[in-house]
Amino acid sequence: MIKDFNFYAPTRVVFGGQAEDKIGQLVANYGGTRVLLHYGGGSAERSGLLGVVRQQLTQAGIAWCELGGVVPNPLLSKVREGIDLCRRERVDFILAVGGGSVIDSSKAIGYGVPYPGDVWDFWDGKAVPQACLPIGAVLTIPAAGSEMSSSCVITNDDGLLKRGVNSDLCRCRFAVMNPARTYTLPPYQTAAGATDIMMHTMERYFSKYEDMTLTDAISEALLRTVRDAAMVVLEHPEDYRHRAQIMWAGSLAHNDLTECGTEKDFATHRLEHELSALFGVTHGAGLAALWPSWARYVKAKHLARFVQFAVNVMGVTNDFTHPEETAEAGIRAIESFYRQIGMPTSIHELLGRDITDDEIETLVDKCSRGGTITVGAMEVLNAADMRAIYQMAR
């Protein structure tokens, strides 16, 4: 079966070593006259990127105000601060300089400004976004794919709830990508980013819709490319060519190209969101810690797909007489890849300590919203399934 699909990726991508020279013009072209410049910690300042962006806005005659301090797993409190600032300054365009956290924070602010109610309503299921300020992104961390995606994941500081909302309204008008800006990423962030990119693809590749050969082949190409490039850039951080593969793959992995004719599963993402909300761990690292256990939990019913992954992506030799062993070899191969790039393959490795039974119960309770919802699509997981996977991964 092939799932009917919509594909809509309107973001204008400007990619290359001189991409930042276009920022002022891009903001102006998309109607920005009073901009919120939104960013994270000090790295964009130290690297000189924020200076370049300010110069671009000045040269284009565009007014702006600034809000920094976005943290990984971006917080609702910062979003509220941004909404207040945008209203006060009558901002008409948000320019995000950073990675997925900054872009998602920008999207949430963009939803919040025109909305008269409480912005958390969108994540709480009480309202659906009807409008969003236009957003542009200057990407510095290839990982989340938020620069071309419809998704926006926010953590509510009150109760550490990490949740996502999807809408085409928040898709970035443009995304400026210079692979050289990622040279200075710490190795752990580089590896976690590659893991996140691969997982965005894998969570669409493992689907009960198995007939879209073209999407499968594109996904396999993307997965092999990112895997190989990650190994190269961890050895040679200033390798433009391989940084470029990872950066572009990050966008293609989450702009729905790898979902055409298949179906998002995203169970591992949902299980991980609780981990990073509770423990503040890096999302990509949390995914690496969980996926092998998810895979072993569900693989018996989807052997052919796990064999295809093992052979076409991980280069495992197909042992046709024992598909379960070929499938398992594929999972072991990605665990070995995770170890090579410094990613964990268990919650113990992720946290640096054992997780307690009580903590697992907290994760299960939040992920299942008190046992009221399931996650996943290829395999639908209830609270008992979630508990089993967290325990396998502990």
Add this chain to the structure above:
Amino acid sequence: MIKDFNFYAPTRVVFGGQAEDKIGQLVANYGGTRVLLHYGGGSAERSGLLGVVRQQLTQAGIAWCELGGVVPNPLLSKVREGIDLCRRERVDFILAVGGGSVIDSSKAIGYGVPYPGDVWDFWDGKAVPQACLPIGAVLTIPAAGSEMSSSCVITNDDGLLKRGVNSDLCRCRFAVMNPARTYTLPPYQTAAGATDIMMHTMERYFSKYEDMTLTDAISEALLRTVRDAAMVVLEHPEDYRHRAQIMWAGSLAHNDLTECGTEKDFATHRLEHELSALFGVTHGAGLAALWPSWARYVKAKHLARFVQFAVNVMGVTNDFTHPEETAEAGIRAIESFYRQIGMPTSIHELLGRDITDDEIETLVDKCSRGGTITVGAMEVLNAADMRAIYQMAR
């Protein structure tokens, strides 16, 4: 080297077996209130598709007028007729029902309506489009990729000049694609379409920018998928799965995805445009007749790339000690594929007769615009190169 790139593919794709149910809503969402329904010959009428489209417009309360009769290698005279009709009827949206010819004719009408001068100015290099009526496509022939591309190729009946113009302004607002609508395509059109799709990819894959591994891998995936699917649907015309691969590949092959970090060559396209303008042959068939000769003419200077094509796309075993033989084996393999799907591999096979020296001179003269322009990028071809390739292909 990786070429800096822009990627912009804003077309909303609605893909699936029930895709046509959305047409009325889509036109309305994109602001259409007075529509030009533009189409080709009788097949869209006979198949019932035009009936479905009219019903969709009626149900959505949208007024429309109609202009049929678009021919393959769409003509400027029909474009002029469309422009007059649109102005008379105050049309605000063009709905193209057909393949690349109908969509390109729609784009040309879209450019012409708001332009006070002569619409051919855009193809004559005398003006650059500044506006275009919004266009939607209901695709029936996967081949040209016009439903997501920025290109518009028109033939001037006066002198049989076939030329292209590129602008983001003409990109379709939406494209409705139902693979089942392609079941009734004649085998020759199916094969020529698959050839055109593969060539759109190959003309970006053969590039002097050879470092964009991800784009290469995606292109190779697309080429293998279309090649295999073409063989299946020629045997089993109503195979939804494989029709779907070809249809979606047709869009991805020409929406610039396969050009990210590489560079369009398009020499074979330019050489072919003269063939189809002069002889009225099917574009895809003309490409098949020419490409092997182009490849043999340029391959010595780009052996590594031709070897990669042979091995990764055509499944040739790499004879590492004789790369020129591996490269040649790849070209022979695609010739063999063309024969299997009923495509020509020479101009003689294409026309069913010998081409004369005078005719070759006419082709060279038009393609080089009297010796004043070159074509191609990986290898830049002047009039003498063009002559050599036409002669090799004769």
